[in-house]
């Protein structure tokens with residue numbers, strides 16, 4: 001029988017984006033149909049897999065080298081969609097990474113991240129299909145890798161991963177998506193608006209999952225979530241959070257009133 005965490009590792013190593021997407025969907029389906037077992041205790045090794053598997057393109061560049069996207073040209077709009085596609089591709093990778101890398105978490109932790117992997121695969125497909133309808137595809141523009149870099153920085157600690165990837169990086173997405181959606185609304189590109197609504201809705205769930213497991217780990221070690229977050233953000237050089245914040249979405253995503261108040265401070 002296939003084992004979930006081993007399979008997640010193998011899918012993470014897949015380089016072709018379409019193949020990775022369909023394998024992520026398949027993994028989710030097979031797990032639901034109880035065709036896959038889960039070994040929470042296995043300590044897996046990525047050996048020389050060169051994670052994450054990714055296509056030769058897009059070319060990865062520093063964030064400041066990614067040009068600002070203009071909405072008044074087809075290239076500019078496709079470039080904006082391309083940066084979203086790249087984020088979704090890496091988000092799928094990070095969910096798979098959370099499954100294989102960290103052992104001895106409760107079963108529900110792995111099930112939560114499997115759901116995230118499936119939803120990120122779906123987001124990638126939506127954005128990529130829409131970009132293709134205007135003649136562009138994933139790999140046509142350079143992209144930056146700051147999301148994956150935070151994943152790599154936190155390979156040694158599941159609490160740091162939960163604090164800094166879903167609760168920090170994905171939570172920034174909650175702040176950023178409404179403005180991007182509104183840019184497409186202004187030019188009446190309704191399909192893009194619909195896709196961004198789906199993404200925003202699902203991403204609240206992903207941040208909620210990050211909060212659930214961060215708080216679980218804080219409880220287990222008797223840590224205060226606020227103090228623990230502050231320490232981890234400093235230790236792992238997390239980006240400083242800048243507003244404006246989507247406080248409503250962040251509240252739905254499980255941040256406490258105290259945490260929300262600190263954002264404004």
Ligand SMILES: [Fe+2]
Nearest residue numbers: 088091120123
């Ligand atoms: Fe996503």
Ligand SMILES: [Fe+2]
Nearest residue numbers: 091170203206
């Ligand atoms: Fe996400």
